[in-house]
Amino acid sequence: MSFIADKQTLEDLNLLGKYRPHSIFGIFHQVKTHGGGRLLETMFNSPLTDAEAINKRAGVFQYFQRLRLKFPFSADTIGKVENYVSMGAGSNALATMAVVIQKKLLSAFVRDEQYHLLYEGFLATVEALRRLADFLRQLEGPMDHPYQERIQDLKGFFADRRLTEMLREDKMSLLKVAKYDHLLKHTFRAEMEVILEVIYELDLYISVADVARARGLCYAAAYPKDHNIFRAAELRHPGLDNAVGNPMSLYRESNVVFLTGANMAGKSTFMKSFGIAVYLAHMGFPVAAREMEFSVRDGLYSSINVPDNLNLGYSHFYAEVLRVKTVAEEVSRGRRLIVIFDELFKGTNVKDAYDATLAVTQAFSEYRNCSFIISTHIIEVGEVLRGRAENVQFAYLPTVMEGHLPRYTYRLTAGITNDRHGMMIIENERIVEIILQ
């Protein structure tokens, strides 16, 4: 079963989308080849749900990050190799040779471009193979490494006498071009495709490792599903520079976080950071934290920017109710989920919001296999919950007043806050005075 993260969640966390500003995908999209980009997209679209697979992939990233290798090919070369390999050839050595010679003749007499294309692609491929062979030699160390398994198959290919002979050639005559053309396109057809895949993977691993190094990301340790743990130190938003890191831990005995704080104190950003870390960790990707460990979940649901669908006749409140219902159904199926609710029921009156937040939070908190972060402005709910459910943690993001100006520390603190600075913001903007001028 694949990891569940629906459209609302992906949009809340701004995870996907190559062209969306500040998307998480955009942060990691530093690959040089198109194939690498496709691979990255696949990984983003299908996070893993198996702890072993996650740790293995994270291990490969770590391995490349340690080695500090540079991707040895240019995008241009790889483009030519792709073209060349996809050209295809006849199965008969003689026929291939005839085709090559015919192209050469056409090129000599009527300035046909085809031979030129073929020749360039061929040279680029030979060059790429040489570089790959060199590169793989660098990976061979005394110890086993996580990427070994993948390149094991290629050893035989590079040891093949016909290939080593070709890689040693200095000058390529027409006949040799024709001969090796057949060798690459027919005899080693399947191997060539594997070679391209390996190149894409190298591109991805190296570029992600570079991003991780540049941004100071770490790799999360995954545990099997039945553990139900999440622990992170200095968790922050990967898209923000100079973001403040916060610790976060969720266990079976404390699976709900009740988050309060004034406007603009950073509640939404903190919740997003948490969601993004969970998602990236399930991909085996580096996360924005100092260290992190987690047990694998079945999915992630967030409700941060629920749009009111007034065209469909939904009020904002009803849109929220339907969202909570969707999550409730998923949770009640016994799945292990991570659930993020930002300002639950903000689209209704206070009394209703109070009743609803209390009832819903309490009902959710009994699902010890799931973890919840719920933020709200209604601090009274917290006081009641404190008495009723022992598995709820209380945290807030503080505001410090400096004279009349609020300053935000963005540091998570235990407890419930009654910080309110809405009126102060209004006074600072001098709105009433402006109206009455």
Place this chain on the structure above:
Amino acid sequence: MLFTTDKQTLDDLNIFGKHGGDSVYNIFNRTVTRGGAQLLEEMFRYPLSDEQAINRRSGIIQYFAGAGTSFPFRSMLFDAVEPYLGNTDERTKLSPDEHGIGRKLSHLIGKDVQTAVIYKGVEAIVELLKGMQDFLLATGDGIYSEEKTAITGLLEELPAMGGGRLTHDVVAAYDVLFRFRHRDVVQRLLRHIYQLDVYLSVGKVAAERKFVFPLALRPDKPVVILEGVYHPHVPNAVGNTLRITPDSNVIFLTGANMAGKSTFMKSLGIALFLAHMGFPVPATRMEFSVLDGIYTTINLPDNLGMGASHFYAEVLRVKKMAHELSQSRRFFIVFDELFRGTNVKDAYEATVAITSAFAQKRNSLFVISTHIIEAGDVLKENWENIGFKYLPTRMNGNTPVYTYTLQTGITADRHGMIIINNEGILDILKQGNKSNVQ
């Protein structure tokens, strides 16, 4: 002075909408000509702020709608005229003295494209001019007489169009007149025709949808009298009656979720917007004093990408209104759920403070909706010029029923928990699989 509004308002009221959507513009966009559609858009972009201009325009539309006039020109003519007039290259003039056999022969075989465009264009304009003369004869001396005189004046600047076939010489002579010498006259005539197109098509929409023409009053005192106003895009909408006068220029609107507050506010905004264009409105009666602008805040997006919280977006929006109001102009201002992005205490204090400040602006009209009914009680004590209205909810067993009919007072209707219970969320969670076995 210009009638002002902004993008937020146009989006809230869905005046232009997205391509082909259910916009207000699309209700009226029934013109025959493309020029008419352009003119209509212009009217939507620039509503009027002068009661005489408004009443005149609505008078003309009513006059034609009453007479049942239909657009007197074939729409095909305009397809010929537009590309023809668009070509202002002197070298493409037809030369009248090409009498040779060669021309006749080649004419016989087929005109070249350019000549064909010119021929068609000239023929179309001739037909338009003749049609215009007939139309003027058939139109009485009503409210349209001013335009009628103007059009007659324009027609007189051009030679009278006789009957008979258009020979090559005549076409060449007309071509010079239409495209170069009296180009301006022709274009002014066309603009009159497009205007006529808009008036007639708007009149038709009014008749079909039973819209009513509002009466614009002088802007001395802010007054809006609306009877049976409804949202033009809601099927079987319920009409509501509202009087906003200097004695109650602030309307404080309450009601449960889904009771129809936002829709009601939108229909008010749309009616006022259309009224300032001199257009018919979805209501049974409307009178209004002319205002300087209209601002609504119904679907304010929080700009979280830019780091501004929803609350701060609201604060900035209120500040913008405050700046506009401080210039002592007359506005119609709508706020849906003021300060919903903050905690209750702050929202309460802020709502009271801002509404009180608004209440001292007797020149403008305000409609403010909120969930914080406690604010209403305080405001009621302090200001006598705040009118309290609510949209009720009736409970039919366990299902809420909405009447969508405005009542006077403040309501404490709350049905949020009932909606949650009806969706069965708590039951789902109670009965769910809480152990970890799947």
